[in-house]
Amino acid sequence: MIRKLELQTSKTKKSKQKWIEAGYELFCEEGHEGIQIERLSRITGLNKSGFYHYFGDFDRYFEALMREHIRMVDQMAVALPTLGSYDPEFLNLIVANKSTFCFHIQLVRNRRIKLFLETHNLVNSKIDKNARILFGRELGLTEVAAERYHDMVRDLFFTRADFKNLNYEFLHSLFNEVKEIAQLINGNRGQQAEGQPDQFPEPS
Numbered sequence: 775m776i777r778k779l780e781l782q783t784s785k786t787k788k789s790k791q792k793w794i795e796a797g798y799e800l801f802c803e804e805g806h807e808g809i810q811i812e813r814l815s816r817i818t819g820l821n822k823s824g825f826y827h828y829f830g831d832f833d834r835y836f837e838a839l840m841r842e843h844i845r846m847v848d849q850m851a852v853a854l855p856t857l858g859s860y861d862p863e864f865l866n867l868i869v870a871n872k873s874t875f876c877f878h879i880q881l882v883r884n885r886r887i888k889l890f891l892e893t894h895n896l897v898n899s900k901i902d903k904n905a906r907i908l909f910g911r912e913l914g915l916t917e918v919a920a921e922r923y924h925d926m927v928r929d930l931f932f933t934r935a936d937f938k939n940l941n942y943e944f945l946h947s948l949f950n951e952v953k954e955i956a957q958l959i960n961g962n963r964g965q966q967a968e969g970q971p972d973q974f975p976e977p978s
Contacts, residue, residue: 790828792818793835794842801839802876803937805884809835840893843881846874847897854904860912864905865945872940882932902928913956927952 796817800808809832815822829835850871857863868875881894902924909927910920931948 794838797839798842801880802873805880843877847900851900860908861949864908869942876937879932
């Protein structure tokens, strides 16, 4: 009898997780607009009644997806302190966790929804500290400058990346643009420190 109950509990957990995993992948690619019960049912091969049994409504389902996202981020974040560079190590971590970052991109694009905004902010707090250190070290920035510039670049990344283009080549190209701008800024500061004039042309 106990063994039978254990098997039923295990089956229930697996079925519920199927709904969550299917929704997570759809959210990654299409955002919350792509989440439909019939579609999830086809993907999972599970009866639609199971959705209502496990979640009741979409509010509770999206809460379950946010918890899954935080769990995925926590697993990934374990590796952050071990990274030695922004490019290629942090960029490769993004690629290796493509679904997690694409899910996060969808949160950013739909942050008008309170639950998504709160999850977005929580996840950023788990990633940004280590990412800023690597970012600043590679660009030769102060801690304050690294924080501000990193967050600007992070938000730029969220507007330009999607499920189709999120690969190392895209990220490397974007980071090269960032490095070129940082080098120009640092070069200008060096000239000013040495008393050299700015390179701006005189107004006509």
